Amino acid sequence: MPWMMHFIAVFWLAAALASPADGAENCRACHRDAVSGPHAAIGCTPCHGDDRSTVGNPATAVDRAARCVACHRGFDRLFDHAMATRTAERQFVARTVGRFDGGFWADNCTGCHVRGCLDCHGGKGHAMSRPRDGVCLDCHRGYFVGSDYHGRAPREDAFRFQRGPFAGGEQFLPMLPDVHAEAGIGCGGCHDMASLAAGRRSGKGCRDCHEPDQRIVEHRIPAHRERLECYACHSAWAPQEYGTFWLRFIDSPRRQARFTAIPHQDEWVKSAYLKRQDAPPLGLNSAGKVSPIRPQFILYFSDIRSERAVGEENRLLAAEWKAFFPHTVRRGTVMCDGCHDNPRRFLLEGEKERIYRLKDDGLSLESFWRREGQRVVNGSFMDPERVRKMAVRTPAYTKGYIEKWQRLTGDAGTSSRR
Structure with missing residues (x-):
């Protein structure tokens, strides 16, 4: 049998010296996957390795997509981005409901979590493509910024409100979309991959494309240009949830039955006291600029066991x-007194203006729009004295107010003589 041993030795030597193309052909002798897109011409081994170190999924976050970043250098830093670590959300759960249910995060919060490159680039790896808005909105939906860009707001929790169009498996309330979405600009127009890999939220700011028009009265005010984010005025609306209730039912079928009209997650039920879709309150962001703010979250918890509340x-x-940053930008803005004479918008609601009586409803806060007992986690509420000064109607304020109304009504001429 010497000739047989010689044949086997020659065969294995040829296999060891095979080119990448030959390796790909050997792969396809068993694997019938059709490869398309930008990776179609590079063969199997650059991504999956050879037969001695084969990797089934080269794009997974477990090894920081080591095979992908061998070519796409630097993009492994995406796994350090807030979208991947979700540090803030984890910490919030840990200091709230996680104190009562150590498995809450794993059971309820891991659906939108970066697990690898294929989360965005899709195709199971063999039909790679650039992410489009629909892929982004698989996670950036509901109460999270993203779906509002396309004019989608979360509906009320009860099943009877679940009607209308679907997106991402959820029915939404159709709203006015962002003007940039109407112009056909996708998420990647601002949120490019390079900026995300660098740890930033976006690669562009408003002023990178837009220069304030000095013919607009608001743009001529230095305090507006220097102290406000552009979207503090130009965000038309934003989803807001006031009072988020998480209820856990254990051996309590009778009391849990009261919530059959609300979607369940195993033993947990979530509902909201109030949802709004209008101009959000204002505060200061981490840069010290006036910015929209919203609850995230005013969280109430009830633990029901054997039909009785525990604690x-x-x-x-x-x-x-x-x-x-609500992604609901429009050219127009609110009128001057939408901010300058509106203490409720700065969580300084007066007793006489109060509509919702939370104390009478068994809740501990006086009002959602009173700052006492509340905080901004990435900024602060605006100083009350500053809000008071904003409400003073100076001659400059009155002049600007009249000019704005004249432009709105089309009467920009001078006032009539006496």
Whole structure:
């Protein structure tokens, strides 16, 4: 049998010296995957390795997509981005409902979590493509910034409100979209991959494309240009959830049955006291600029066991707000008194203006629009004295107010003579 041993030796030597193309052909002798897109011409081994070190999924976050970043250098830093680590969300859960259920995060919060490059680039790796908005909105939907860009707001929790169009498996309330979305600009127009890999939220700011028009009265005011984010005025609306209730039912079928009209997550039920879709309150962001803020979250918790509440029912675990950028930009803005004579918008609501009586409803806060007992986690509420000064109607304020109304009504001429 010497000739047989010689044949086997020659065969294995040829296999060891095979080119990448030959290796790809050997792969396809068993694997019938059709490869398309930008990687179609590079063969199998550059991504999956050879037969001695084969990697089934070269794009997974477990090894920071080592095979991908061998070519796409630097993009492994995406796994350090907030989208991947979700540090803030983890910490919030840990200091709230996680105190009562150590598995809450794993059971309820891991659906939108960067697991690898294929989360965005899709195709199971063999049909790679650039992410489009629909892929982004698989995670950036509901109460999270993203779906508002396309005019989608979360509906009320009860099933009877679940009607209308679907997106991402959820029905949404159709709203006015962002003017940039109407112009056909996708998410990647501002949020490019290089900026995300660098740890930034976006690669462009408003002023990178737009220069304030000095013919607009608001743009001529130095304090507006220097102290306000552009979207403090130009965000038309934003989803806001006031009072987020998480209820846990254990061996309590009778009391849990009261919530059959609300979607469940195993033993947990979530509902909201109030949802709004209008111009959000204002505060200061981490840069010290005036910015929209909203609850994220004013969280109440009830633990129901054997049909009885354990401890305090509707106990307040957090009253936290977050400065954010609603993706609902429009050319127009609110009128001057939408901010300058509106203490409620700065969480300084007066007793006489109060509509919702939370204390009478068994809740611990006086009002959602009173800052006492609440905080902004990535900024602060605006100083009350500053808000008071803003409400003073100086001659300059009156002049600008009249000019704005004249432009709105089309009467920009001078006033009539006496």
